[in-house]
Amino acid sequence: MRRHLGITAKMTILVLGGAALVLALILGYSYRYSRDMIEEAYRYNAQNLTDSMARRIEQEFRAVAKVPQSVAIFLETRPVRQKTLLKLLDNILVDNPELYGVGAAYTRYGFNPELEYFSPHFFRESDAVKFSPSEQADGSYLRTDRFHTPQVMEKAIWGEPRDARNQEDTILTTYSYPLFGNGEPEDAKDRFLGVVTADISLQWLTELVSSVRPGRTGYAFVISARGTFVTHPREELIMRQSIFSYADQTNNTRLREIGHIMQKQDAGFVDYGKTFGGNEAFLAFAKIPSPDWSVGAVFPKAELFAEADMLNNRMRLLAIGGGLLLFVVSLLVSRSITGPLRRMARLAAGITNRIGSRQHSEKLSIDLTDISPRDEIGQLARAFMDLGSEVNRYMEKRNFIRATFGRYLSKEMVTRLLGARNDETPGERTREITVLVSSLRGFQTMCAGLDTGQSVTLINRYLTEMVDILLDGEGMVDAIHRDGLVALFGAHRQTENHAEQAVVCALKMQMALDKINSSNHEENLPHLEMGVAISSGPVFIGAIDHQSCDQCTLNGSEAELAQAMEPYALGGRILVSPSTRDNLAEKIAIAGTVRVTPDGWRDEVTLSLIEGIEGDHWIRLSKRDEQPVPLRHPLEASATPIEGAGGAPEELSVTITAISMTAAMVTASQEFPDWTQLRVQLLDSQSGEPQGNFFGTVVEVRSAGTGYEHQIRLGSMCAHSHQVILDATGRAKAQLI
């Protein structure tokens, strides 16, 4: 499972990691720089050391070389007798203690035509000078390098180091100087006659080199032209190993490279790799020109860089201490940042929970004033507090919306209203829907006679019942204006049976109104009559202002038709438009039709009167008394057209000649046109005082003698009027019986 690090850990890691990287770079650079400086200084000193050693050795070799040179010059310039030469060589060795041996070697008959081999050689042995004629006997000296090589090369040479013939552990090297001519006129000057040789023991060289100690554990050594160890602290290497053979034996390729470098370069300072002791080291070397040998000095790096290493170690300790301090500081800094952030995170979680909760929430208390406002965190805290305030306002608004719309709109709709984001345009769509418009007939007129409490009770009872039916029937309450309701079916969710749902709701609403009226009658509240108009068709649902959520507008002919139909939906009736009727042709029970030209419509529209539905929902409205019953004693009343009914007389005395619970026949001296909405005031037959009123709509007019007889469809009525009409209807029916 992946674990996420907190900001504190991240900041600490990043700060420490960055600081560690920077420190490491600084330390590394410092250490590298100090090492380079030390190396440079040592390079200079080491090369001086090896140069001076090489010069000293070179001086010795040159001094020795002068002896054979002088003797050769002497021998080349005059004939010398054997005895003289032997005396000369003997004296030279006696007078030159640095020499180990001195000799001359001639080609066959080169010294004397009568002497085939002549190779006198004097050497030291236990402080005595001895004469060695041994090689002379068979001429084997002619096959030695000290004779043959100068002969072939015609130049003086320093030989490779060799063991002394008669003395163990004595290493020699020989300088051979070629001898040409012998001064006699008949001899060509360039005829090789032999060599004059001088041998030196390398004991002094060993002592000189071993006296040089580069550092505590360093050492110096000398190798010959072929890389043979002439001197070395490890005696077993001397004269037995070359730098190359030892490199091969120890599989040390670097040592072999160094051997080549020492052979080819006059001086240098190189990385030696590992020494014989296994330590890293530098090597300074310089060439000894005469024998073409090299002297090398090994400087162990551990000693060279001891101070730099110590300084580096101390700096590392300081860095570790600094790192710990930095750790603490970064921890404090990050906590000072993350502390407020954590508080805000907790508060945000609380806000989220409260917003997510469907319960009514208390006002949030977000107090971050203790956080200093001077930095970004403070600014964030301020912004967070502002956010909290906004959330509180939102919560208030949400509570209001829930309180206000939650009763009338489906939960889904409320949620949509509340959750709609600014970038959503939920209303911008055209959809096939059914619009249901309902209103209480004459409710406004009737309310004029009620107190406020009765009005609120009445409207709440009505709206609560109707909205519940609509919501249960998946209707979306689009508008509530006083007693008027506009509900949409198939608007918020595409459905195929929106018309059926609307009709079912309308039927249930009419049935529910009977229950409401029962309650009203018991509480002496007015009798209500409701008309419902339904129309189906493509409707453009306009933008919903989800900021205020109080203006949900519809656009489209069908919506307008439903609203235009509403005045013709008289009490207890359900009118459907042709489109709705066609939609539900096989399901609905049509009681009749009404041909009207709704306001704003050019053409006449045939509206169908619905009394039931079949299929999945089998509902049928109970039959009501539609036909007025003649009254033996007509009722006196006055009728006043309601505002908006143009062309009608103002108030007229009328006589109610027949009546039922839904209709009445009213005779008047003047004509009220069809669809005139009237407020009818009942009058006491004796005193002529107002007794109660009801609402009605003229549905038919005909002449009757000097006056006009109007059939009125009754609307809502006050409790008194309802009782009067109920009584009158009862009496009239009884008389008929």
Place this chain on the structure above:
Amino acid sequence: MLRLLNTVPWTVPRARFGRDARAALRPAHWLAFLCALVVAGFPMPADDAAASGDHLTAASLLPQWIPQAQFAGYMMALEKGFYADEGIELTLMTGGPGNPPFEGVAQGRATFCTGWLVTGMQRRAEGIPLINVAQMIQRSALILIARKDSGIETPKDLKDKRVSLWGEDFSIQPAAFFRKFGITPHVIPQYVSLDLFFRGAVEAASAMWYNEYIELLHGGFAAQELTLFHFSDYGLNFPEDGIYCLQDTFDADPDLCRAFVRASVKGWLYAFDHKDESVGVVLKHCRKARVRTNRIHQRNMLERMEDLIAPKGDRASMGMLRQKEYESVGRILVELDVLDAVPPYADFYRGERQP
């Protein structure tokens, strides 16, 4: 010269009596045996004397050069007691300049010697009754080494170049080589060392693949800086080191000769299979003879000796001199007027032969 075995009339193959046989003799057997000797008054049989350790047949070997891994097989046979196992009390002599091997055998200073085939053939032709009882080095190790920086990559490049050559028998193959390619280099005598080559005084020099070539590598040359001409690659494969003794020695005691060869071959096989140990023994002999050398040089030499003595891992043919090769070498020697006639193979070689 020892002739001990000649005095023993009833010699039996020595292989029957080795250390194991001695160990098998119990004290009771010894007592009975001694009583029998006293009663019979006969001298002690040689094999039984060998078994007792008191009367091994004394013999000596004179290598043709100073102690080095070129003779590791003989050193190891001596060190591991292979000669003693064969009933031989061997003295390993120190060879080198001033102690020529064939002369040493001819003069009776050594029972056996090692030496080159061409030298042995010449000495035989000169009348010294030498015979080859084993041919150890099958492939010629004599080479010409040239500096690549002098432009020598092929034999033809040696033309007019300064070439130092060993004399005597070491010059036969180079002479044949030059004649084969029609080359006339400027020949300079070469003696013991490669000093002239190291100093650049010559562009090419004689060398043994198992010694001087390694010396050059250990003197600073890189292998890629050198051009090697193996004569064996140019139809001039002269088998080199062989074991020689006088005809009389062989005729008197052929078993001694065969036993010596067996022990020597066994010593070589041991050396090849135990190189580190063998190099240590070689170095011991070097120190004794005051020869300054080192382990890696001797190790490299021993590795090359294995290639020369048992080419391509053919150990079964170790010590054999093939008649075809012998006659090929003889033909070249005759062509170069080194020999007038080639000694008959059957007379010259008395060692093991291929079936």
